Amino acid sequence: MADVTVYFNPSCSKCRASRELLEERGVDANYLRYLDEAPSRADLEQVMQLLGIGDPRAMMRTGEVRYKELGLAQVTSQDELLDAMAANPILIERPIVIRGDRAVIARPPERLIELLED
Numbered sequence: 001m002a003d004v005t006v007y008f009n010p011s012c013s014k015c016r017a018s019r020e021l022l023e024e025r026g027v028d029a030n031y032l033r034y035l036d037e038a039p040s041r042a043d044l045e046q047v048m049q050l051l052g053i054g055d056p057r058a059m060m061r062t063g064e065v066r067y068k069e070l071g072l073a074q075v076t077s078q079d080e081l082l083d084a085m086a087a088n089p090i091l092i093e094r095p096i097v098i099r100g101d102r103a104v105i106a107r108p109p110e111r112l113i114e115l116l117e118d
Helices: 013-024 041-051 065-069 078-087 109-116
Strands: 004-007 029-032 096-099 102-105
Touching: 004 013, 013 029, 013 109, 041 078, 041 096, 041 102, 096 109, 102 109
Parallel strands: 004 029
Antiparallel strands: 004 096, 096 102
16 A cells, blocks of 8 residues: 555544544554644645645635634635645644545545545
8 A cells, every 4th residue: 555644633533533544444654743843835735736626725724713813715825825824734624644646635534545445
């Protein structure tokens, strides 16, 4: 199986459930604690490609307090949204599970199974 990376927040129940699912299936994953070590803008652009999305908001926590504080609902520039996520990783939706050249936002955690079955 190709390497699996998980954008992981240990205090998030969906992240913990995703880790349990992976462990149950014998998948050894790399857990990237993105709040401690924020991904670069280039990393975020790559994740967008792997997710197959064109709008950064599709991988943003738009209900997050920081999203509102920064006034991102009015921002139309993808560059500004990506910069905001790189500077404020709390805005990144979680968990994002990456395997090979594909990724899913594992909400619900069972969504990651589609990556494992190919």
